[in-house]
Amino acid sequence: MKVLFKSKMLYISLAIIFILLFIDYNLAIDATKSSVNQFYLMIQIVPPIFILIGLMDVWVPRETMIKLMGEKSGFIGISVAFIFGTFAAGPLVGAFPLAMIMLKKGARYANVLFFLMMWASAKIPIIFFQVTTLGLKFTVVSNIILILMFLVGSFIVEKLMGKKEIEHIVEKAKQY
Template identity: 30%
Template sequence: MKSIVSNYLTAIIINAISLGWLIFSVVKSKEKTKKSLKIAFKTFIKIIPLVVIIIVFIGFLLGFIPSNFISNIIGDKAGFWGIMVTAVLGSVLFIPALISFPLAASLLDGGASVMSVAAFITTLTMVGIVTLPLELRELGKKTTILRNVLSFIFAVAIAILMGVIL
């Protein structure tokens, strides 16, 4: 895992960006700022239950499931099949990306390989089984099927490349 210092550094930078932009926004237009904060608040309220659920889930995942179990299935030893497991999971599950990152970090802590975690995040966002009906309706059968199949293949390729490089 990363050191505490680098953790705080990221948090500080993110907060500085939002604060800086907020000040800019207040100076430029009070009305737009109010609207932005309203949207921010609404988004926040909407995501709270998901955040709580994922935090509880992570606690139990790492607290109850022995890490050699996780690493056996999706660790370095699991190799290609480990990637396939997480790639399929990521395609089927519908977890907002925002809260998928803490989950992914917990899998890494629990012994999953970089490849598996990269495959999980990438298919989670790029391949959408849940949004498939909507995509079919709006973009047509050919584009939708090609996009999802190619996304899956490329997600696995990205995962393997990441494992090789990192």
């Protein structure tokens, strides 16, 4: 809990709510309610995600992860990242710990990044919902562009990151 009290965001948020109390009392109440609501929404997806993390940690051997998503996984690695990313749900923060476990087990950085980008954009389970709200053409065009952009982008970012920086993150992941 030490980390909690070191968080700048905590104090900024509390300060904003405090200031809002004087400007617009109702707005401050709404903001607090909305925060609680956001937290509640997040808590709903917490149990499956963290159970999955635990299961992945004890059941998936390092060799398997390296084969599936490692340096030489090629097309398989990209596909695994795509499937994991697009079928999952919830806010992107939920994906961060999963990404850490993947890195810990030897997954390639570009594949993990592609997984994160898919989590945050192409959502296959609700694609019909997107078609009905935003239209077929819009859905198809935007999803294809996003998938292509993020696929190429993940490998470019991996290059830009450099080996040292990636190793540093993997070290962090190993303590997880």
